[in-house]
Amino acid sequence: MDDRQDANDTSDEVRTRLNPKSPREALAPEQAPPLPRSRSARNPIVVVMNGLVTLLVLGVIAAGVLLYWGKGEFEKPGPLTAEKVVVIPADSGLARIADILETEGVIESPYDLFGHYVFIGGVRAYQQQGRLKAGEYAFPAGISMRGVMNMLVSGKAILHQITFPEGLTSRQIVDRLNANEFLTGAVAGVPDEGTLLPETYSFTRGAARSQILDQMKSAHARALEEIWAGRDKDLPFDGPHQLVTLASIVEKETGKADERPHVASVFLNRLERNMRLQSDPTIIYGLVGGAGTLGRPITRADIDKPTPYNTYHVNGLPPGPIANPGRAALEAVANPSNTKDLYFVADGSGGHIFAASLAEHNRNVAKWRKVERAKAAAGKADVDTKDPDAVDLPPDADDDDAAAPAPKADPNDLLDGAKPRDPALPVLPQPKPE
Known part of the structure; x- marks a missing residue:
């Protein structure tokens, strides 16, 4: 060791002797020297990355809380106190449907800030946004947003019925279709006589009149095929x-x-x-x-x-x-x-x-x-x-x-006079052709 080092050591010993430690200080461990500060810790990029990671973690936590809250809102009983009939027009998008449901009081959000977005978010979360069907729905009291979604997806709309008595002509059937206020669309033309099966048909509001005619044609074709196959030969x-x-x-x-x-x-x-x-x-x-x-x-x-x-x-x-x-x-x-x-x-x-x-x-x-x-x-x-x-x-x-001619009568007179249409005119047999 050089003379300078020896002098320092001697100086320390002298100070120690002049200022002896107390018993407590003597027993306390000596403080470790501070760690050297890394230059990389002060790098701005590292600081930004640490902030982003922190925000990401907080965002995930917030999203989880929001999803948990939204799921509860989506599945809890709705505001309806009695059954409500609502019409969902054709070609309505998800936002339009949500607007209608909220306007009609079928769904609601506890805060105006969210509005109908809880319903929209729930439908998107279940990936059902492309499956909601138009129609006339009777939503029961207390139905949840999820219940509303399920009804719209299943298409369980109100069914209306239209009855065609047997023996109507095709033109009379078309007239009856045109008179029905729940059906839509024009009929391109009057179907051929005897190609429609008169029955009672069910449909949802807004169904096309041509759709009913197609059903009647198909029903007639099926019935005729079956009956013809089982006919008396x-x-x-x-x-x-x-x-x-x-x-x-x-x-x-x-x-x-x-x-x-x-x-x-x-x-x-x-x-x-x-x-x-x-x-x-x-x-x-x-x-x-x-x-x-x-x-x-x-x-x-x-x-x-x-x-x-x-x-x-x-x-x-x-x-x-x-x-x-x-x-x-x-x-x-x-x-x-x-x-x-x-x-x-x-x-x-x-x-x-x-x-x-x-x-x-x-x-x-x-x-x-x-x-x-x-x-x-x-x-x-x-x-x-x-x-x-x-x-x-x-x-x-x-x-x-039987082939004798009927009694002569004034062509403008009714057949009998006793009633407007006299069913007593004979069904006269005709002579066989030679």
């Missing part, structure tokens, strides 16, 4: 279209379900014997087409006016259906009753009396006239628009006289 039809044609006539002739197979058998028996069908509904369709109703009683002039559909003048079936028959009428023609009857007339109580011979038929006509006279006397005469016409023949007339 002895039927004189070249194809399903002829079955539909006769079924439309049967549909218009009687409104009683249990009579349809019997009425079908009468017309089929007449076809087998080359007798004209002489059905009044075919007269009406030949005159007014798809309008369906004449708007007045049938006159002798109407019967005498030839049209392609007037089965008092054309042999066999008309060129096509005169209405849209229901399933029951199609089945009745496909599997008719086994009878030999060729005639039927109203029985005065809403049904018909059938006969295999003209003589028996004339007796039934006489009975019907007696009932009608009694009704007229009591002021209860009604109008039956589905009965085949008949004309009285001489009391001793037999089947050979």
Whole structure:
């Protein structure tokens, strides 16, 4: 060691001797010298990175808290105190749907700051934003936002119904569709007669009218395929279209379900014997087409006016259906009753009396006239628009006289005068062609 070091050491020893440590200081450990400060710790980049990491950790914690709170808000009972019907228009985006729901009081947020964003965030969190369906919904009281989302995704909207009675023409069906306020869209054109199945159809508000027509066409095609496959193989039809044609006539002739197979058998028996069908509904369709109703009683002039559909003048079936028959009428023609009857007339109580011979038929006509006279006397005469016409023949007339011409009458007069539409004009058999 050099002399300077020795001097320092000697100086320290002297100070120690001059200032001795107290017992406590002597026992206390000596303080370690401070660590040297790293230059990198003072680097600005490191400082920034440390701050970013801290912010990231805080952000994750905040996001977790927000998600936990949002999930609770999304699943807790909503504000509705009673069922509420709300319409969600077609092509509404998620924000628009949330606006509607909040305006209608179906959803709410506890703070105006968040508004409907809780609902939007919940839907996005469940990845359902592209699956919400338009429609008319009945939201129950207390439904949660998640419950609202599930209803919109499932499409459990309110179903409306539209009923088409059997026997309407296609034009009448289109008119009924156009009159329904819950349906939308225009109908491109009137479907062919006999291609729609009259039934009750369900739909949601805003459904297209063309969609209902498509359902009716599909239902008709399925029913006809099934019924045609199970038909009586002895039927004189070249194809399903002829079955539909006769079924439309049967549909218009009687409104009683249990009579349809019997009425079908009468017309089929007449076809087998080359007798004209002489059905009044075919007269009406030949005159007014798809309008369906004449708007007045049938006159002798109407019967005498030839049209392609007037089965008092054309042999066999008309060129096509005169209405849209229901399933029951199609089945009745496909599997008719086994009878030999060729005639039927109203029985005065809403049904018909059938006969295999003209003589028996004339007796039934006489009975019907007696009932009608009694009704007229009591002021209860009604109008039956589905009965085949008949004309009285001489009391001793037999089947050979069936082709005799009907009594002459003023073409502008009603057929009988006792009622607007006289179902007592005979269904006259026609002579077989030679």
